[in-house]
Amino acid sequence: MLLSPEVLTLQILNIIFLVFVTVSLFLSIRIFFKWDINATTKEQYKLEKQSFLAATIIKYILAIKLPLFLFFIFTLDKLSISLTGAMCAAGVVDATQFGTYLFILKIINIYLFGFWLIIHNIDIKNEKLPYTKIKFGFFIFIFFIFITEVIVEYLMFDAINIDQMVSCCGTLYSSSATSLISNIFILDTKILLVLFYGLFMSLFISYKFKLQYIFSISNFLFLIISIVSLISFFGTYIYELPTHHCPFCFLQKEYYYVGYFIYTLLFIGTFFGFVASGTNPTDKNIEKYYKISIIFSFLYLVLVSAYPIIFYIKNGVWL
Amino acid sequence: MIELKNITKIYDLNINNKVTALNDINLKFNEGELIVLKGSSGSGKSTILSLVAALSKPTMGEVIVDNKRISKLPDNFASLYRRENIGFIFQKYNLIPTLSVKENILLPLVPNNPNEDECNSKLNIVLEQFNISNKKDTIVKNLSGGEQQRVAISRALINNPKIIIADEPTANLDEKLSLDFIDMLRQLKSQNKTIVVATHDPLFFNLDFVDKVIEIKNGNII
Numbered sequence: 001m002l003l004s005p006e007v008l009t010l011q012i013l014n015i016i017f018l019v020f021v022t023v024s025l026f027l028s029i030r031i032f033f034k035w036d037i038n039a040t041t042k043e044q045y046k047l048e049k050q051s052f053l054a055a056t057i058i059k060y061i062l063a064i065k066l067p068l069f070l071f072f073i074f075t076l077d078k079l080s081i082s083l084t085g086a087m088c089a090a091g092v093v094d095a096t097q098f099g100t101y102l103f104i105l106k107i108i109n110i111y112l113f114g115f116w117l118i119i120h121n122i123d124i125k126n127e128k129l130p131y132t133k134i135k136f137g138f139f140i141f142i143f144f145i146f147i148t149e150v151i152v153e154y155l156m157f158d159a160i161n162i163d164q165m166v167s168c169c170g171t172l173y174s175s176s177a178t179s180l181i182s183n184i185f186i187l188d189t190k191i192l193l194v195l196f197y198g199l200f201m202s203l204f205i206s207y208k209f210k211l212q213y214i215f216s217i218s219n220f221l222f223l224i225i226s227i228v229s230l231i232s233f234f235g236t237y238i239y240e241l242p243t244h245h246c247p248f249c250f251l252q253k254e255y256y257y258v259g260y261f262i263y264t265l266l267f268i269g270t271f272f273g274f275v276a277s278g279t280n281p282t283d284k285n286i287e288k289y290y291k292i293s294i295i296f297s298f299l300y301l302v303l304v305s306a307y308p309i310i311f312y313i314k315n316g317v318w319l
Numbered sequence: 320m321i322e323l324k325n326i327t328k329i330y331d332l333n334i335n336n337k338v339t340a341l342n343d344i345n346l347k348f349n350e351g352e353l354i355v356l357k358g359s360s361g362s363g364k365s366t367i368l369s370l371v372a373a374l375s376k377p378t379m380g381e382v383i384v385d386n387k388r389i390s391k392l393p394d395n396f397a398s399l400y401r402r403e404n405i406g407f408i409f410q411k412y413n414l415i416p417t418l419s420v421k422e423n424i425l426l427p428l429v430p431n432n433p434n435e436d437e438c439n440s441k442l443n444i445v446l447e448q449f450n451i452s453n454k455k456d457t458i459v460k461n462l463s464g465g466e467q468q469r470v471a472i473s474r475a476l477i478n479n480p481k482i483i484i485a486d487e488p489t490a491n492l493d494e495k496l497s498l499d500f501i502d503m504l505r506q507l508k509s510q511n512k513t514i515v516v517a518t519h520d521p522l523f524f525n526l527d528f529v530d531k532v533i534e535i536k537n538g539n540i541i
Contacts, residue, residue, distance in 0.1 A: 037391065040325070040381040048376075052394070127396040 001158045002082060006075035011157070013068070014150045020057050025143045027054035028136040035133045051132055058139055059120055062113040069110055070260055072153075077251055083166050089248040090169035098156035105149050107267075112142055114271050115278075122285065169246035173231060184228050185245075195221075196229045200301050203273070207290050215290075216277030222297065223270040230262070230304060237307035242319040262303060269296030321348040321371055321482070321513065326380035328366050328538075340366040342538040343380070348531070350481075351511040353504065355523045358535035364517035367535070368484045371515060372405045373397040384482070402430060406475030410487035412467045414474070416460035420451060423459055424473045445473040449503065465496040472503060483507060485516045489523075497522055504528075 001007070027050050035051070036044055076089035086092055093099035116138055123131035174182070199222040206215035231245050238250045238258065251259035269292075276289035312318060328341040340363045348354050356364040369375045370382050373389045374397075382390040389400055414423045424445060425438055433441075446452040449469040454462065459470060468488070475483060485504075489497040501522065507514060508528050516523060524532055534541040 040377075040379060040390070042327075042379045045376055045378060048391075048393075124393065124395070127392055129393060 002079060002160050002162060004075070004079060004082075006071070006078055007157050010068075010072065010075060011154065013064075014153065017061050017065075018147070018150060020061055021143055021146055024054045024057045024061075025140065027051075028058075028139045028143075032133060032136045032140060035136070037129055037132070051129075051136070054136070055120055055124070059117065062116055062142075065113050066110060069106055070264070072106065073248070073251055073260075077248065079160070082162050083160070084162075084164075085166045085168050087168045087170070087249070088246060088252060090172050090246050091166045092160070093248075094172055095161075095164070095166040096156050096159035098152050098159060102149070102152045102156050105145070105152060109142075109145060109149055110267060111271055111274065112145065115275070116142060118275050122283075169249060170244065173245040173247070174243070184232050187228065187232065189233050192225070192229050192232060195225050197301075199225055200297060203297060204294065207294050210281070210290075212277055212281065215273065219270050219273030219277060219293070222273075223266070226266055226270075226300065226304075234304040234307055236319050237311045240311060240319075258303075262300065265296050265300040265303065269293050269298075269300055272296065320350055320383075320385060321515075322346070322383040323367070323370065324381050324383065326370065326377045326382065328363075328370065328375070329378045339538050341370075341377075344538070344540050346533065346540070348513060348515065350513055351508070352530040353508050353514040353528060354516070355526075355529050355532045356515065356517040356535055357519055357524065357532060359519060362535040363538040364535050365486050366538075368486050368515060368517050371482070372407060372484050373400050402427065402478065404481050406478065406480040406483045408468075408471050408475050408483065408485040408488050410490045412471040412491075414459045414467060414470055417458065419456050419458055420446075420462070420470050420473075421455045423470055424477055427474060427478050441477055441479075445476050448476075448506070449473050464491055465499060468492060468496065468500060469503075472500075476507075481513060483512050483514045485514070485518075487518055487520075488516065489518065489520045494522075501526065 031047055031051050031054065034043065035047055073089055076092040079092045080086035080088050083091055083095055086095065093103055116135060119131050119135045119138065123129055123135055199218055202218040203215065203222060205211075206218055227247070231247050235245055235247060235250065236242050238255060239246075248259070249255065250262070251257060271293075272289045273293035276286055276293055279286045279289060308318065323344060323346040326341050326344050326346075327339070330338045330340055332338060344363075344367075346367070356367060358364050366375070370377055370390065371384070373382075373392060376390050380390070381388055384400075384404065387400070389397065392400060415426070418426075421442060424442060428438060428441065442455075443452070446455060449472060451466060451469050451473065454466060454470075459467060462470065468491075489500055492500060497520065504514060504516070505528055523529065
């Protein structure tokens with residue numbers, strides 16, 4: 001295993017997390033099956049104390065895991081220096097058979113962990129703790145995905161071979177590549193942009209008229225199209241290179257780490273979009289979730305749109 | 320109304336050492352009543368007070384105050400309940416010795432973040448009620464025991480709580496000051512406050528304005 005300080009940090013944190021989530025799992029199972037908020041028995045009072053302990057442990061672990069995703073990308077980016085052929089995190093992701101799956105799993109987990117934190121937050125704000133059973137049941141499900149992530153992460157770092165040459169992002173994210181990613185470039189740019197801005201309009205209209213179902217679908221599609229358009233179109237303006245489509249390079253210092261900002265805006269916006277979609281319409285927090293979603297998605301849209309506009313103003317041409 | 324239903328409280332000191340402070344007790348106090356809990360040290364009086372104040376939870380059973388199951392409240396809601404409903408008078412006053420009378424009395428208002436006018440108006444009411452207006456800016460450690468007791472009572476009342484809980488309130492007072500304290504209790508009772516006093520001071524047992532005297536022994540009601 002390539003033991004850089006960053007990889008060591010991630011692995012040590014994973015071991016610590018494993019210990020605590022395992023303890024929380026046992027408590028969660030007991031709480032999930034035996035919880036009865038109306039009971040005044042010795043067992044229920046004990047469960048109430050244990051639920052506080054378990055929820056606190058889970059809350060902090062999941063809350064740490066969210067920014068740790070950015071640290072994970074940072075780690076991959078730093079590792080790229082050690083791998084022949086890699087220019088950024090993309091090369092490291094592609095260096096092993098686990099990289100792409102781990103990356104997708106981590107993105108899914110960000111949303112799942114965020115959902116758990118939201119459920120927990122709603123639960124503890126009600127004196128009757130109405131979602132306690134649901135949140136611990138959900139944690140039991142999350143636990144297994146969490147463990148999978150930790151194992152695949154270990155396997156990925158373990159499988160990295162510094163003596164083996166890897167592909168650079170220019171090859172991986174190229175329209176001439178034969179990989180799954182190359183399918184992104186089949187879409188016409190104009191159609192892609194119409195979809196991108198159209199989906200944002202759909203988000204805004206469904207927010208205004210509180211069309212939860214449409215908001216949910218628009219949000220999901222907006223996430224997909226945002227990533228595709230970032231790779232296919234907007235990224236080229238960040239690099240000011242028409243052939244460079246890497247979704248990782250703009251996480252580097254040369255581009256002022258703007259990628260972290262871009263992805264954070266996108267993930268927060270779409271995350272709260274999903275939360276708003278799943279919230280009971282009578283819940284007083286729903287308006288807050290809608291607003292956070294719309295504001296962050298709008299900021300994302302403004303930020304990525306600024307690059308081609310500024311480029312055009314400066315150079316008088318499109319790429 | 321305060322109701323304790325089938326309350327058992329066991330303190331787990333360690334695996335082999337468990338103390339049963341209350342053993343399946345049932346109690347009911349009505350609004351505006353003054354209840355005296357009497358019994359020797361370790362009988363379970365203070366445990367009852369801490370349960371009514373939601374400072375601790377029972378091992379079994381439930382505590383209901385004004386139809387609210389306060390023993391089932393999560394900690395953050397229990398704190399809120401205490402802040403809004405309970406005034407606590409401790410045996411050793413539990414004042415902060417380096418703060419002034421005014422600062423000590425105003426402490427329970429801090430979480431509510433009130434404005435200065437509201438603070439002053441509430442402060443002046445309790446200062447006048449307990450005759451300590453002239454000591455407003457005195458540092459608490461420089462006061463006599465009786466004066467400290469009055470500051471403690473003022474602090475307990477600043478939020479205008481419905482329930483006042485006093486744990487051995489006269490244990491550190493001489494007889495005259497104890498009688499003064501009893502007079503203050505009479506005043507509070509006339510304001511329709513529900514008062515629960517835990518004491519083994521015989522001065523309390525034959526007062527004409529006490530509604531109930533309940534004797535506790537080894538965690539049971541006699």
